[in-house]
Amino acid sequence: MSNPAQFPARAQTPAFDPTQVLVLIAEDETEIAEILAAYLARSGMRTVHAADGEQALQLHKTLKPDLVLLDVQMPRLDGWQVLAEIRHQAATPVIMLTAMDQDIDKLMGLRIGADDYVVKPFNPAEVVARSQAVLRRVLASGAQEQSRVLRVAGLEIDLDQHEVIVRSDASAKKLLLTLTEFKLLVTLARAPKKVFSRMELLTSCLPEGDTLERTVDSHISKLRKKLEDAELSGVPAVVRGVGYKLLVSA
Structure with missing residues (x-):
């Protein structure tokens, strides 16, 4: 859905x-x-x-x-x-x-x-x-006019409105993400247990012209800081020597 x-x-x-x-x-x-x-x-x-x-x-x-x-x-x-x-x-x-x-x-x-x-x-x-x-x-x-909302790990990601909300029992906080941060989060959320390599994320989420894998680290770091500010810690998770995945648990 x-x-x-x-x-x-x-x-x-x-x-x-x-x-x-x-x-x-x-x-x-x-x-x-x-x-x-x-x-x-x-x-x-x-x-x-x-x-x-x-x-x-x-x-x-x-x-x-x-x-x-x-x-x-x-x-x-x-x-x-x-x-x-x-x-x-x-x-x-x-x-x-x-x-x-x-x-x-x-x-x-x-x-x-x-x-x-x-x-x-x-x-x-x-x-x-x-x-x-x-x-x-x-x-x-395919008859539904899809709202296209991903819900995982306390996140609610509206693909049509390009909005991300961190929800908890007590609050709902809207994130202000750049387009690249949004693309990275969507890619990870579509397969929350999969480990994505930096090259995979670079190819699918970053603008043409960005060719350095360490650029991914910079965007992920900024995304994680915004999620932490919304009281969602440890997301995305780092898999040393491989890349990133959304969920810490296997």
Whole structure:
């Protein structure tokens, strides 16, 4: 999701990686939201909760989730209004959650742009299965207007907006990176456990004309200092005699 698939001449379905998925649960009943969050977490997905329609739209705008589980009956803005506004902004997959099971309600949701429809009371495991199915379908078809956000090691890297945010439980700090620093970070984040040689990074990330491998060290040093200032230490990691990788652990 956050790392978009690139298809060769004979297309292959990209692997679905739940750990790269962020699900926005828009549900005013706290107990239901907590149950869904727990089940989604078991499958490896991360979640964020909105208790009303206005908060749902704000979180959708700022966090760019990969999937929205959207309750119809919510305060401030109902699910239909939220869905319509989301569809004005992006093609984020949306699964409607509602106690209404009339065909006209299902048709309304599909007409506005819902990807699926689950009627309450539901089995949380079924919601997880449907979420995975929708995400796989979107990934395989390329139908989603990709937000293209990489999330790894406390970093949130927006490839379209060229923005990097360091997130923790207590804060979210935006980094001001040069184009070269951004390219280096993206390259490392796409394969966070891979060790990249200086020559690989030089070739893929630095402007033409930069031919010295030690130039990579200079840019990496500046990038690491900015990450440390945002309270993310040890990133990128140095592998002596080889190069750099994003994650310290193997």
